[in-house]
Amino acid sequence: MPDVLLVEDDSAIRTALTRALTQLGHVVTSVATGAEAMTALTSHDHDVVVLDLGLPDIDGSRVLEVSQALRSGPVIVATARDDEAEVIRLLNAGADDYLVKPFSAAQMDARIRAVLRRTRSRADDEDQRLVVAGLVLDPVGRTVELDGAPVDLTRKEFDLLQLLMQRRGEVLSKQTLLAEVWQQPWGGADRTVDVHLSWLRRKLGETAAGPRFLVSVRGVGVKLVDPT
Amino acid sequence: MRLLATLRARVIVLAVGVAALVIILAAVPIAFLLRNSAYGDAEHHATDAAQSTADYISTGNANDTTLTAYLKRLNERGNTSVTVVMGDGDALGAPLDQEVLTKVGRDQGPELHLDHDRDNLGEVSSARTIDVDGGRVVQVVAQNGQGQAQVLALITDDSVADTIRERDLIVGGSALVLLVLACVAADLTARRLVRPLQRTADTAVALSGGDLAARARVEGPVEVARVAIELNALADRIDDLLLQEREAAADLSHRLRTPLTAVRLAVEALPASDRSRDLEDQVAHLERSLTQLIKAARRPVREGLHPRCEATAVVRGRADFWTPLAEDQDRRVTLEVPEHPVWVRSAEEDLGAALDALLENVVAHTPEGTAFTVRLAEAAGGVHLDVLDEGPGIPVVALQRGRSDRGSTGLGLDIARAAAEASGGSLELLHEATEHGVRLFLRTDAQPALINS
Numbered sequence: 001m002p003d004v005l006l007v008e009d010d011s012a013i014r015t016a017l018t019r020a021l022t023q024l025g026h027v028v029t030s031v032a033t034g035a036e037a038m039t040a041l042t043s044h045d046h047d048v049v050v051l052d053l054g055l056p057d058i059d060g061s062r063v064l065e066v067s068q069a070l071r072s073g074p075v076i077v078a079t080a081r082d083d084e085a086e087v088i089r090l091l092n093a094g095a096d097d098y099l100v101k102p103f104s105a106a107q108m109d110a111r112i113r114a115v116l117r118r119t120r121s122r123a124d125d126e127d128q129r130l131v132v133a134g135l136v137l138d139p140v141g142r143t144v145e146l147d148g149a150p151v152d153l154t155r156k157e158f159d160l161l162q163l164l165m166q167r168r169g170e171v172l173s174k175q176t177l178l179a180e181v182w183q184q185p186w187g188g189a190d191r192t193v194d195v196h197l198s199w200l201r202r203k204l205g206e207t208a209a210g211p212r213f214l215v216s217v218r219g220v221g222v223k224l225v226d227p228t
Numbered sequence: 229m230r231l232l233a234t235l236r237a238r239v240i241v242l243a244v245g246v247a248a249l250v251i252i253l254a255a256v257p258i259a260f261l262l263r264n265s266a267y268g269d270a271e272h273h274a275t276d277a278a279q280s281t282a283d284y285i286s287t288g289n290a291n292d293t294t295l296t297a298y299l300k301r302l303n304e305r306g307n308t309s310v311t312v313v314m315g316d317g318d319a320l321g322a323p324l325d326q327e328v329l330t331k332v333g334r335d336q337g338p339e340l341h342l343d344h345d346r347d348n349l350g351e352v353s354s355a356r357t358i359d360v361d362g363g364r365v366v367q368v369v370a371q372n373g374q375g376q377a378q379v380l381a382l383i384t385d386d387s388v389a390d391t392i393r394e395r396d397l398i399v400g401g402s403a404l405v406l407l408v409l410a411c412v413a414a415d416l417t418a419r420r421l422v423r424p425l426q427r428t429a430d431t432a433v434a435l436s437g438g439d440l441a442a443r444a445r446v447e448g449p450v451e452v453a454r455v456a457i458e459l460n461a462l463a464d465r466i467d468d469l470l471l472q473e474r475e476a477a478a479d480l481s482h483r484l485r486t487p488l489t490a491v492r493l494a495v496e497a498l499p500a501s502d503r504s505r506d507l508e509d510q511v512a513h514l515e516r517s518l519t520q521l522i523k524a525a526r527r528p529v530r531e532g533l534h535p536r537c538e539a540t541a542v543v544r545g546r547a548d549f550w551t552p553l554a555e556d557q558d559r560r561v562t563l564e565v566p567e568h569p570v571w572v573r574s575a576e577e578d579l580g581a582a583l584d585a586l587l588e589n590v591v592a593h594t595p596e597g598t599a600f601t602v603r604l605a606e607a608a609g610g611v612h613l614d615v616l617d618e619g620p621g622i623p624v625v626a627l628q629r630g631r632s633d634r635g636s637t638g639l640g641l642d643i644a645r646a647a648a649e650a651s652g653g654s655l656e657l658l659h660e661a662t663e664h665g666v667r668l669f670l671r672t673d674a675q676p677a678l679i680n681s
Contacts, residue, residue, distance in 0.1 A: 010486055012493075016496075020496060054486070078489075080481050080485040080486055081481055083478075101488070105493055195552065198552035198556045199549075201552070208556035208557070
């Protein structure tokens, strides 16, 4: 069970998120101030830190710096600001991911799991390439090959394919794909997923009517399968 | 009139105009003086020739042969036309018209001066000028022991006119040089005046185009320098206002998103029921509206002061983006856009989002296989961006803000409407023979190009 340190000054969010993440299988330690967060970071190792930047005593960026210095677990910043400059600043400051408010507990859960998967796979020495039949995805070099030929994908298409290959055979809902691949704080943009899936199908040489790797499950979602 | 559109052209025209006016005003007295001067010079020259001939006659040494030779040499060398009418009526030297001879011969000519010197020369009269047809004649009477002779030096109007023409040409050339000098001087002055103004205008254009770091150089005449100072102050003020807006948008974002997160988490924690699902939908709608609200509040920060984009490229790009999905769903896509660029007063992101929203609306609310059309057409003062499909159409009630468009949250139409209204345009429903859909009217960008001096 992932050990999550939740740093959030808003008591309503802190309480609700603690309860929800606990129900989703996390062990949550929640604190309300920057000082408490620093104490928690120094006293105990956490698998992941969920950090709200707007803290009453210390700027959340300071907590992020301390977390970096202590080499504690990955940090997901929960921020109310979604402007590009702020996002870049956070990622440059050492955040592993960010989630723009308002978010659902499921989105936060998906993001936590994605960050943990990423950091754990980085730690593994074994080949990180994802291979499904003739489809090979290299997450480090960010390249994709189909039957030995390179496939040119956009950033979102790559992320989408990577997620589907990581969870091969599992039907992923559009909500899950939105939460994990897109920085969408809200649902309802199903067509965004649809249109990217169509592009992905086209680049993988298949169609919705004639699927090979990407199989739609009507009303549920999509899964990536081994066509052989 | 476009010739006079620039300040530089106006300064040049003013300077050249004033110089031309001065030249024209001076031309009448100058022409009069030139004419008199030419006649005066010709008369003086003719008088000298006549008097020298008379002096020669008065010596008494001249016979017809020597006098003829003398006159020939004189007329050739001095370019004169001197004729001597001897006392017996014979005319020597340059041939003279009979009418002139008649007119001159009506009297005895000027009175002889009785000189009282002891030089034994004959008497010579003073010179007299007589107007004749086609010119003037200078008449001098000379006397020697053989009688009186009249020396006539003819000044023709034609020969004087040649002189006048030559002098007119010199004066005209000088006037032309003066005009050119006035033009060059005016151009130099205008350039010095216009250059700082042009730089200031370039700064204003850069600011308008979104380069908020642009500042004008304070230079040139006091008035122009002051414009630059005031423009820079205005740019500083814009910076301040944008900073305030940015902070206000960030504050708005924080104030609204944080409590909404608490609401969302609380709603999710409710036991699953129709009521809780309804609440979740409402919260999701609220979130989307909030995102649009914050985006709209951030618009000046995001787009700068003068948002514009090339609509045909955006429309083609978004249509291409949706084409694979349309093909997967067996939808026939018809794209109609002008061949030439069309600039509209909308940020590329806004126009793209508006078209995405409308296309998503089509994909979401019409059965697979339903064809749709994306059409960009020029209209008075702007362009029409139509998205039409062969589905059942959108109910009029959907045009109310935030109301359902064919069963969804209604935000798609709001996004499209916001983009259209931000450009000064509008959104309306469209019903054609077999297709229905939405028409966005977007204002074209009519930013005037500054004329470079």
